[in-house]
Amino acid sequence: MWAKLITVMCIALIALVGCGWLAGSKLSEEEVEQSKRVLISVLDAWKTGQAHTLARQTPPIRFQDDDYMAGWRLVDYQLINAKQQIQSFHDVPVQVNLINRQGKPLQKTVTYQVGLDPITVQRSDN
Numbered sequence: 001m002w003a004k005l006i007t008v009m010c011i012a013l014i015a016l017v018g019c020g021w022l023a024g025s026k027l028s029e030e031e032v033e034q035s036k037r038v039l040i041s042v043l044d045a046w047k048t049g050q051a052h053t054l055a056r057q058t059p060p061i062r063f064q065d066d067d068y069m070a071g072w073r074l075v076d077y078q079l080i081n082a083k084q085q086i087q088s089f090h091d092v093p094v095q096v097n098l099i100n101r102q103g104k105p106l107q108k109t110v111t112y113q114v115g116l117d118p119i120t121v122q123r124s125d126n
Contacts (some may be wrong), residue, residue: 038114
């Protein structure tokens with residue numbers, strides 16, 4: 001009995017993956033543009049020292065970045081591929097220029113993932 005149940009569940013899971021249901025659907029053009037705007041607005045907020053206000057916006061934006069949490073200041077950034085269409089939870093590489101509390105500069109490439117429901121920007125290379 002358990003073998004039949006497990007077999008049926010596996011077939012259902014394979015069917016869902018094959019249909020793209022579990023992999024997530026592609027975003028509309030409007031949602032792709034919104035994802036890019038969200039990422040840029042989050043990075044701009046960090047750069048201007050306003051990242052702490054993101055969670056209080058309407059709608060709120062959840063932002064997670066270990067360098068931000070560690071007190072690094074974002075001096076500048078550049079999307080590696082400015083023409084990249086940002087899909088939900090796909091890696092988006094960004095070149096960041098940071099300065100720590102002691103004034104030590106750091107330049108590196110990091111990746112972010114953007115989600116729209118809820119609105120989320122999170123580092124994915126940690």
